[in-house]
Structure formats: structure tokens, C-alpha cells
Amino acid sequence: MRDRLLAAENVKAIDWRDGALYLLDQRVLPSQESWVACRTVEAVADAIRCMLVRGAPAIGICAAYGLVLAARERIAQGGDWQAAWEEDYALLAHTRPTASNLFWALQRMRDRLDRLKKHADPLAVLEAEAIAIHESDREANFVMAQLGVERIRKHQGNAQAFLTHGNTGALATGGVGTALGVIRAAFLEGLVEQVYVNETRPWLQGSRLTAWELAGDGIPVTVNADSAGAHILKTKGVTWVIVGADCIAANGDVVSKIGTYQLAVCAMHHGVRFMVVAPSSTLDLMMATGDDVALEARDPGELLEVMGQRLKVDAINPVFDVTPADLIDVIVTEKGVVERPDTAKLARLMCRKRLH
Numbered sequence: 285m286r287d288r289l290l291a292a293e294n295v296k297a298i299d300w301r302d303g304a305l306y307l308l309d310q311r312v313l314p315s316q317e318s319w320v321a322c323r324t325v326e327a328v329a330d331a332i333r334c335m336l337v338r339g340a341p342a343i344g345i346c347a348a349y350g351l352v353l354a355a356r357e358r359i360a361q362g363g364d365w366q367a368a369w370e371e372d373y374a375l376l377a378h379t380r381p382t383a384s385n386l387f388w389a390l391q392r393m394r395d396r397l398d399r400l401k402k403h404a405d406p407l408a409v410l411e412a413e414a415i416a417i418h419e420s421d422r423e424a425n426f427v428m429a430q431l432g433v434e435r436i437r438k439h440q441g442n443a444q445a446f447l448t449h450g451n452t453g454a455l456a457t458g459g460v461g462t463a464l465g466v467i468r469a470a471f472l473e474g475l476v477e478q479v480y481v482n483e484t485r486p487w488l489q490g491s492r493l494t495a496w497e498l499a500g501d502g503i504p505v506t507v508n509a510d511s512a513g514a515h516i517l518k519t520k521g522v523t524w525v526i527v528g529a530d531c532i533a534a535n536g537d538v539v540s541k542i543g544t545y546q547l548a549v550c551a552m553h554h555g556v557r558f559m560v561v562a563p564s565s566t567l568d569l570m571m572a573t574g575d576d577v578a579l580e581a582r583d584p585g586e587l588l589e590v591m592g593q594r595l596k597v598d599a600i601n602p603v604f605d606v607t608p609a610d611l612i613d614v615i616v617t618e619k620g621v622v623e624r625p626d627t628a629k630l631a632r633l634m635c636r637k638r639l640h
């Protein structure tokens with residue numbers, strides 16, 4: 285499966301080359317494919333904050349490269365460069381509050397610096413670590429795709445309909461994607477009849493990004509309004525809802541794109557299986573439950589522009605919600621699969637080595 289997915293890989297959104305970070309601008313997709321070069325840590329922080337790059341694993345990868353750019357500048361300035369580098373670390377850590385992968389990647393970079401040998405070149409070591417974070421996310425995607433498709437096949441061996449929410453594909457990760465990686469693998473195995481994609485208001489990660497990725501792969505995709513989700517589950521023979529995650533708490537609660545929770549309630553009501561696909565870097569065992577996770581709210585203005593007019597009412601714009609563990613059938617990570625997640629099962633999973 286790895287080789288087949290590798291051959292089918294056709295979207296890359298993060299490119300580290302010649303000492304700069306190049307990002308495919310997700311704010312203007314699918315109408316424009318425009319690349320932006322980030323040469324400073326401030327540029328990377330801005331790109332994450334304004335969602336030029338988005339998706340939990342992708343944010344973590346970019347933050348790691350951001351710390352490389354920060355180190356280059358701070359070392360050139362001389363003096364106590366590590367103290368100044370910590371300010372850059374804080375800048376990146378405050379770009380978005382919810383995705384665990386961001387904090388995980390930053391911490392991994394700091395740990396690497398702490399373990400630096402006496403005569404080692406800190407810039408070279410940090411660059412190698414950021415590349416390793418990027419590459420291991422790509423490999424994790426392949427493993428999760430394989431594990432997820434095995435789980436699908438275990439229940440039903442013929443082509444079926446899936447529903448997904450948000451964007452969890454190549455644009456959101458370092459590889460073929462988390463939930464979308466599983467759907468891509470299922471397609472290669474002849475298990476996909478149709479993929480329904482919630483448009484994912486207000487930012488439209490579903491209709492702008494996921495539909496673009498799936499159509500580009502020739503995978504049958506149909507976009508629906510988020511409010512049609514329950515109706516689709518009831519009438520279209522959907523066998524699995526497959527989503528990604530921004531943070532998974534110790535008890536298996538899943539923080540993901542706003543609207544995921546209501547989808548899980550509807551899936552449970554209609555007997556549709558619910559799969560969450562995320563690398564182990566998304567699990568944060570310091571969060572006892574999903575209620576401990578900081579949920580981002582973005583500008584209410586995103587909801588108030590209607591037909592070129594600004595509505596003059598109040599609005600709230602929470603962009604993540606918490607799906608309780610008991611609504612989740614299976615969590616797929618690169619370390620293995622957990623059915624009916626709970627604290628003990630997830631703690632055991634995190635002690636395992638990666639499967640690649």
C-alpha cells in the first residue's frame with residue numbers, strides 16, 4: 285500500500301528548500317495555486333495565524349521549520365542566542381491554540397537542542413530535526429492509511445460510501461493525509477463508491493480543499509452543506525464517517541473541526557461507524573478530557589459577510605468542538621488502532637513503538 289500511495293501522491297503543500305519554507309497558500313485554493321516563501325520566523329508565525337497553512341500536523345511541521353529560521357537569525361546576531369530563540373518559540377506557540385501537534389513539534393525541537401553535543405552545529409542539528417519531523421509525519425500517514433483500510437475491510441469488503449469533514453489530506457499534513465489518507469487507500473483498494481464531503485463552514489475546508497484533493501485523485505466526491513450531514517447518513521448508505529483530529533485527550537475525547545461532534549451524534553443514531561485518524565503527535569495525555577483543551581474561536585466576521593453585506597448582529601465562531609470518546613468506534617494512529625477508546629487503552633498505545 286505504501287508504494288501505491290507513494291505513486292498516487294500528487295499534492296505537496298510544504299517545501300523546505302534553499303533555507304526557506306515554501307507554502308502553498310490555502311486561503312486562495314482551489315482557484316489559485318500560489319506559493320509563498322517564508323524566510324523568517326515571523327513570516328512562518330503569520331502564515332500559521334492567518335491559515336495560509338493549516339491542519340494540525342502541517343502546522344507542527346511548519347513551526348519546526350520556523351525554529352530553524354529563528355536559530356539562523358539568532359545565531360547570526362551573536363550573544364545569548366538561545367534566550368532570544370526562546371522568544372521565537374513563544375511566538376510560534378501562540379499562533380493557534382488547539383492543535384497538539386504544534387506544541388509537540390516545538391517541544392521536540394527544544395529537546396533536540398537540549399541534547400546537543402559539545403561541538404555540534406546547532407543550526408544543522410535543528411534543520412535535520414525539522415526535516416525528520418516532516419518525514420516521519422509523511423511515513424505515519426502511510427501506516428495509518430494501511431491500518432484504516434484494514435479496519436474498513438474487516439467490516440465490509442465491497443465499495444461503499446464515506447462521509448468526511450474538514451480537510452485532513454495532503455494540505456493538512458506532511459503526506460497523503462490522515463482521514464483522507466485512509467480514504468485514498470480505500471479508493472486504491474476498490475472500497476470507495478462515493479465520498480460525501482461536508483463543506484465545513486465557515487472556512488470551507490471541505491468544499492475548497494478536500495473536494496479539490498479528492499477530485500484531483502479521480503475519487504468520486506460529492507459536496508454537501510454541513511446541515512445535510514444527518515440526512516446523508518440516513519439516506520445515502522454511508523458506512524463510515526472518517527475524520528481527523530487536532531487534539532486527542534487522555535480519555536479518548538477528540539477535539540476536531542467544528543461540526544465533528546454533531547456528526548458523531550448523528551452517526552451513532554444511524555448506526556454509522558465513526559473513525560478518527562491522527563498521528564500519535566495529536567494525542568496529549570496531559571489533557572485528561574477534551575474539556576481541558578483550549579478551543580480556538582476565530583473572527584465572528586467570517587460569519588457575517590452575506591451577499592457582500594455585513595450583517596449587524598452578534599455572532600460566535602468557535603472553530604473546534606469536542607467529540608466524547610463514547611461516540612467513537614476507532615482511533616487510528618501510526619502506533620496502532622484503538623477500538624472504543626478509553627484512558628487505559630490510549631496510555632498503552634502511547635507506550636508502543638511506531639509501526640514503521
Ligand SMILES: CSC[C@H]1O[C@H](OP(=O)(O)O)[C@H](O)[C@@H]1O
Pocket residue numbers: 338339340341449450451452453456457462463489527528529530540541542603
Ligand atoms: C489532519 S488535520 C486535523 C485538523 O486540522 C484542521 O483544522 P484547521 O483547518 O482549522 O487547521 C481540521 O480540524 C482537521 O481535521
